[in-house]
């Protein structure tokens with residue numbers, strides 16, 4: 250069975266195939282998927298990741314909890330609705346590490362969230378924990394027999410006896426609420442004029458007001474980022490005059506401006522602002538629900 254060049258498989262779609270090869274491959278997420286108890290189920294889309302050990306054992310991991318540049322932290326997925334930590338199967342153990350977002354290769358970056366990448370923590374050689382970080386080579390190390398994995402290249406094996414790279418767990422960074430209020434000041438399509446921004450201000454919500462079609466995208470992204478950064482709900486007005494208008498929009502220009510925004514960590518460093526402890530920038534397993542990407 251080949252290793253690093255193969256395409257990822259989706260467990261749900263290829264259940265029979267994966268069952269057939271489970272005994273040979275020892276693939277962590279695949280075997281975990283055969284379990285039935287909630288705490289034994291493999292990571293599900295929407296799960297949070299929680300610390301496995303230390304003072305913060307069981308606490309949800311946020312981007313800021315991870316030191317940029319490593320080392321990795323060990324984590325288990327947790328169902329956010331039932332608070333069930335999926336620690337009933339060791340094969341669910343993942344490692345998360347935060348690195349520079351632009352350092353990931355093109356194959357890895359789509360599976361990261363906020364510069365954080367997650368891999369199975371189970372070495373593909375003989376199943377030890379991949380728990381060490383080599384600062385001189387920026388590699389994930391399994392100390393049992395010295396295998397090193399490159400986290401920037403989908404955990405490709407760069408040294409040692411492991412036959413294949415670590416399975417990756419796709420992540421996204423979630424958090425933030427954008428409240429869109431449709432308003433009709435001029436009674437264009439309603440019997441009474443109405444205006445929501447004063448109500449939102451009374452609720453201590455920042456409000457952004459797109460004034461044309463182009464600004465809906467930029468202001469929407471801005472409002473979303475503001476919410477994630479501050480921990481507040483953020484309002485966005487949708488006035489009938491603007492919603493019912495049209496325009497030619499330069500999406501590339503908007504993308505360039507958005508790319509130039511400073512990230513939340515930089516703003517926090519400059520301002521000293523601390524978002525709410527239970528607020529934003531959570532690391533989650535990403536969509537689609539029930540799919541787990543596995544390397545064969």
Ligand code: FES
Pocket residue numbers: 372373374375376377391392393394395396409410411
């Ligand atoms: Fe990890 Fe052997 S178990 S290198």
